[in-house]
Amino acid sequence: MVYVSPNRKIDRFDGKRESGLLIEDWIEDARAVIASRGLTSHEQAAFLIENLSGKARREILGRGKSISSDPSKIFAVLTKVFGDGDTLPQLQQRFFAYHQKDGEDLVACSLELVNLYDRIIQLDPSFKPGRETQLKNRLAEAVLDDNLRTELRRLNADQPALSFFDARDHVITLMGRTERRSRAKRGAVLCEVAAEEDLRALIIKQGEQVAAQQKQLELLTSMIQNRNTSTRTKPSKPTVSADGKRRCWKCDAIGHISRDCPKKRDRQNGSATETNGKAETDELN
Structure with missing residues (x-):
């Protein structure tokens, strides 16, 4: 319950949008003051006209007694x-057709339903007794999330005395716990993916290192083999000179080959002389 002082005054409504006073807010304040003072129907009408000015006052008085005497x-x-121009049937249609929009959170959705239904009550106060039930039922059908719809329907069936805002706050809390669990699960999955990526990167790096080492080994092996081959193979002396003449590979002279080498004959003659001398010496002995 909200206590409103019987002496409370309300701002005068002049119908100008630039004044910043919305007709919905003015009507809500006017109803609260009327209820606190316990005014009769005639007194209510007089109170409302007294707190109107400008275009709004002329609009009501210009419609005659049938309007100006009925609050x-x-x-x-x-x-x-001076409002949005919606009639009672239009507001009812908007209320029962309303659904949560993409990107709209649950609080904004619930408050829009409250605004629509309270505007219905402003046009016809007879809708006020069923306010809580209608709001809870409509919220259970308006939310986008299937799990939240199911939970709201369960609350409406199991706890009919639960207020609209208590039911909404319950599912908001439930949604927060679900979101935290979802974030924790996503975090664990991301950690696993990161670990797998790190392992894969490590394996790739090790493979590249092994390939580089294999290339180095192959290069060293090739160098060793080339060196051994060059050591075993001695270069032969050329048998022909640059001008086409024969060259002896024993004495490296030009003009003869090794079998006709004079140095070879000299060595043979020397060897024969040495042999003959030795034989004569043996005979003398």
């Missing part, structure tokens, strides 16, 4: 002319 008709005319 519910005054509210209806002011809402139609």
Whole structure:
């Protein structure tokens, strides 16, 4: 319950949008003051006209006694002319057709439903007794998430005395716990993926290192083999000179080959002389 002082005054509504005072807010304040003072229907109408000015006052008085003496008709005319222009059937259709929009959170969705239903009550106060039930039922059908819809329906069936805002807060808390669990699960999955990527990168790096080492080994092996081959193979002396003449590979002289080498004959003659000398010496002995 909200206590409203019987002496409370409300701002005068002049119908100008630039004043910043919305007709919905003015009607809500006016209803609260009327309820706190316990005014009769005639006194209510007089109170409303007293707190109107400018275009809004002329609009009501210009419609005659049938309007200016009935507070519910005054509210209806002011809402139609200076509000969004929605009639009672239009507001009811918007309320029962409303669904949570993409990107709209649960709080914003619930408050929009409250705004629509309270505007319905402004036009027809007879809808006020069923306010909590209608809001809870509509929220259970308006939310996008299937799990939240199921939970709201369960709450409405199991706890009918639960208020609209308590039911909404319950599913918001539930949604927060679910989101935290989902974030924790996503974090664990991301850690596993990161670990796998690190392992894969390590294996690739090790493979590249092994390939580089294999290339180095192959290069060293090739160098050793080339060196051994060059050591075993001695270069032969050329048998022909640059001008086409024969060259002896024993004495490296030009003009003869090794079998006709004079140095070879000299060595043979020397060897024969040495042999003959030795034989004569043996005979003398």
